[in-house]
Amino acid sequence: MTLQIDVEGRTQDSAGGPEAVSDKGGFSPVNVFSHAVLIAWAVLVVVPFGWALIASLKSTGEIFGDNPWALPKKLLWENFANAWEKGVGDYLLNSLVVVAGGVFGTMLFGSMVAYVLARYQFPGNRLIYYLFAAGMMFPTFLAIVPLFFVVKGFGMVSTYQGLILVYIAYSLPFTVFFMHSFFRTLPTSIAEAALVDGAGHATTFFRVMLPMARPGLLSVGIFNVLGQFNQFVLPSFLSPEKPVLSQGIATLLGSQRYDNDWGTLFAALTIAMVPVIVVYLIFYRQVQAGLTGATLK
């Protein structure tokens, strides 16, 4: 008996695997069992999100009524208007400003550090590399109390610049780590040629190396967009007066205990979820590759 790869079978994106060929029709007990288990988990993952999206158009009575699974009788689009008025518009703006600044700074500084560490020999190179690598191991929570007072000392509590700088600092370890290994895989000959032709080191980096690193930048850039947009622990301590969207959701949940207006809460949740899901569906290969790739190395 030999193992043949079914040439007509659709090969998977993770090609190269021993069993990277799909089944084609036909049933067997194992196949049915596999699908049953996998579909059950898929339902468990997707249904809560789908239910939350539908709940954004329901009234509180329908959400917690006799049948929470029923579809809304009337689509309450005003839930979204209410959510917007209750501050979600401001929270979203805060999130967008901070993420825009944070991701731009993270990508710029992260790839600068990674490039220098990957391509230049100098005393302290390894030390700086390990300093950044160590930052990936420990949860931000260890240092949250002193961090608050550092930010307060600069007068930057509840400011855009405070959050942006902190986001950059805490995103650097992963970005440096990821881009470092990426720059190492790029060929050196083109950069050498540019230097020989009289381009400066900085020009070579911005004009030659950075464009060549675009796939890596895209992967880690999307990772940082999602990570900073979803950040909750840092802003909830460092920006109490200027909440970002994830904080706003938590605050709105707290206020439901008095307001009892759950349709509005789910509308806010939908506003927070939909952009992320759209980005994920467009870039899911990069997201999955970026997140898991760095863990494997």
Add this chain to the structure above:
Amino acid sequence: MRHGSYRFVASFLAIPLVLYVVFVISPFVQAFYYSLTDWTGISPKFEFVGFQNFKDLANDAIFKAAIGHNIILLIGVPLLTIVLALVFAYLLNVGGKANSAGVHGVRGNGFYKLAFFLPQVLSVPVIAVIWATVMTSTDNGLLNSVTKKLGLGTSQYLASPEIALYCVMWVLVWGSVGFYLVLFNAAMSGIPKDIFEAAIIDGAGRLATFFRITLPLLWDTIQTAWVYLAIMALDAYALVAVMTAGPGGPDNSTYVMGLAIADNGFQYGRAGYASAMGVVLFFLTLIIAAVMLRATRRERIEY
């Protein structure tokens, strides 16, 4: 090194290094220093008290309970997540129709990975709100309405001191499985085909192939996953803070170290004491990472 490149290196490193040292390294170092003081966080004056904070911590029943809760999460979350993710990854890879041509992956592999990974990209408050609603304790709660129909009765979930922590654990596991599935799947597809060919020629079945080949070859990845999950379970702050009543309730049954740090540092004006808790958390993290990496070390298989 070319002439003038030192200046270039310095110019590229200066700003990012300053940011990193000011906002990441220095707070970590300061946490150790403040842990030896009675600083309130409000008044600028404080006294050096030696290890008094740590002695107090040893007698702090609430903090000890919090460590206990973190340890329950620390055992449960990695174990459940890794087992589920391995099973799913294996089903994706070999659960397809088997015939004389060997074992195949299931159809729709891409769809499953897309769906399972979804919780990983959404923020903790979004997930916490959704699950807090799903586990509403009334008879009309989403989960209760289903279990009631199935004749399983209803449960109080997050409102029950006995099971609230396990509800938190479930949400952590639920959110992580997709990520580790994708991770294990990538590692499994990195195993050379001829190893499986040889096993199948020798007549090995699916289970034998899994335990004798896949699992040993995946060991490095599983180990990494364990450390990451353990660190996540030691934190667990965000989910508990948003999802549970109090937060940390009912009856402190879901109180974790992160909540204790936040409460002492920002509510009770005990910044020095909270820093000591941070230091304890730091060493716990360090010990767990070291123990996991040493205890489970085995010979690396190169292929």
